[in-house]
Amino acid sequence: MPFTQTPPALGNQYDDDRVLRSYLARVLPADVLAEIEPALREMGRLSGGPLYEMQLADRLNEPRLTQWSAWGERIDHIELTPLWRQAERIAAEHGVVATAYERRHGALSRVHQFALAYLFTPSTDIYSCPLAMTDGAARTLLDSGNAALADRAVAHLTSRDPAEFWTSGQWMTETTGGSDVGLSETVARQDADGGWTLHGRKWFTSAATSQMALTLARPEGSGAGGRGLALFYVETRDENGRLRGITVDRLKDKLGTRKLPTAELTLNGTPAIPVGALSEGVRAITPMLNVTRTWNAVSASALMRRGVALARDYARRRFAFGATLDQQPLHADTLAWMQAESEGAFHLTFRVVELLGQLESGEMDDNGPALLRLLTPIAKLTTARQSVAVASEAIEAFGGSGYVEDTGLPALLRDSQVLSIWEGTTNVLSLDVLRALGPSGIEPLQREVRRCLASVCEPSLAAPARAVESALEHADAWLARATTADRPALEADARRFALTLGRAVEVALLCAHAQWSLDAEHDGRAAAATRRLAADGIDLIVHVDRADSAALARDEPVATATPAVEVEDARHIR
Secondary structure (H helix, E strand, C coil), rough: CCCCCCCHHHHCCCCCCHHHHHHHHHCCCCHEEEEEEEHHHHHHHHCHHHHHHHHHHHHCCCEEEECCCCCCCEEEEEECCCCHHHHHHHHHHHHHHHHHHCCCCCCCCHHHHHHHHHHHHCCCEEEHHHHHHHHHHHHHHHHCCHHHHHHHHHHHHCCCCCCCCCEEEEEEEEEEECCHHHCCCCCEEECCCCCEEEEEEEEEEEECCEEEEEEEEEECCCCCCCCCCCEEEEECCCCCCCCCEEEEEECCCCCCCCCCCCCEEEEEEEEEEEECCCHHHHHHHHHHHHHHHHHHHHHHHHHHHHHHHHHHHHHHCCCCCCHHHHHHHHHHHHHHHHHHHHHHHHHHHHHHHHHHHHHHHHCCCHHHHHHHHHHHHHEEEHHHHHHHHHHHHHHCCCCHHHHHHCCCCHHHHHHHHHHCCCCCCHHHHHHHHHHHHCCCCCCHHHHHHHHHHHHCCCCCHHHHHHHHHHHHHHHHHHEEEEEEEEHHHHHHCCCHHHHHHHHHHHHHHHHHHHHHHHHHHHCCCHHHHHHHHHHCCCCCCCCEEHHHHHHHHCCCCCCCCCEECCCCCHCCCC
16 A cells, blocks of 8 residues: 555644643633633634534635525525534634623633634634624724614624624725725715715625624715714614625635635615714724734734644654654754744734733723733734744645645635735834834833843843843834934834834743743743744844835836945844
């Protein structure tokens, strides 16, 4: 018989995840961890067992749009795949949204919720997307002051009963632009009875089967830009199940997230209710964006973890050149890089989760609000870029098999790619970081780093700690210089600035956790991840000549000979 390679396998994804279990042991009181651990272990069992098996079996299925009935009636029915129908039931019953709103453990309820989401996401083909928007909608309605709408919808959005559970859409993107929602053309018209209807085209509406949506529209007569928009609440179907002034023009044929029914919609008299004021709609969606960007980072961390788990298991099984792959020095080094990136992303993500919970429960200290404003976009952009890199390396770790669709592996990379796009591209989020800076600049981050490093005494963590401090000093100095220059100079380096902040905070958080793990668990693996992450580079800020950048971007001649890159310190280059 010819040789047949044993494929990678997954065990209980809670029990097998050292990073998650160690983190929870540190941040949760023992009684809280004892209470919630059975639910996490059950989700880990589902994720590594039945859900993963169903995910592989469901690989070729995609949502189907039937626009017309056999008798010529426009029905626009979207049929979800078996995996997604199962994922919706499990998400409701296990409280993947509800846990945050039941608040059994105050601020730590968010940690509990997102630990569930982190385990659930990789085996459900991005069912995290509708859950993220559902969570964001619940938070937005509760914060809006519109008690009638909150009473109407939030109980459904946070229900554990699959028959009562609603998901929410988030209809912002139009053909005029995605990130620049101020260009939205959808019009809101008020009739003689005071009711509102929406008229326009929504170009990129994910989770098009949701029972409700929050959407932006411009009331007739309102001014231009984001200030002229208002936030509206829409229930998508009437009591007979018919769409309410909505036609589904088509489903998007996307690179990844192919289980997710992303549609182009035309709104032609869709009934809607203003959520709040008839202006400042972009500002009104801020609570939603804070929540959905946190979900984005959790999904990025979860997909990284899945890539590492599969690649590591395969490395133990695959024999080549006289040894298994995990015994080959270069392959082991690659796995170590993937693990370090994954651990850094996890700790940055769950620090944002902690802060979000503290904000919602009123348990936040004075530094918290400014820190959360900065860390939310930083975590989203940093972890999304890491997820793409780690997923790509995970595919490569399998050689040709990683490139073959029926292994289920290519979906990791395709699905990771959306995370640097959805809810703001890396560049858009980098500019958001600049907007989030207050009068004190990066001082909230510096205080957070000082808090993390204060307890670090392990000698092998001294170099990572110094690298973090050096990177933040350089970032602070760059910000001081850039803010005195023109706006284009500030924006041109914003991406490198934001990524430097993200990596610095990741290493600082890892330092603190590594010291705790050494002391409490006598485990040096987190310290090894810290050293590796720091060694791969923290400070990414270099000054690139804008004239050169402009010429290269448009492939135009360079008028003068200028140095392409000025480097203050060779250590700043990765």
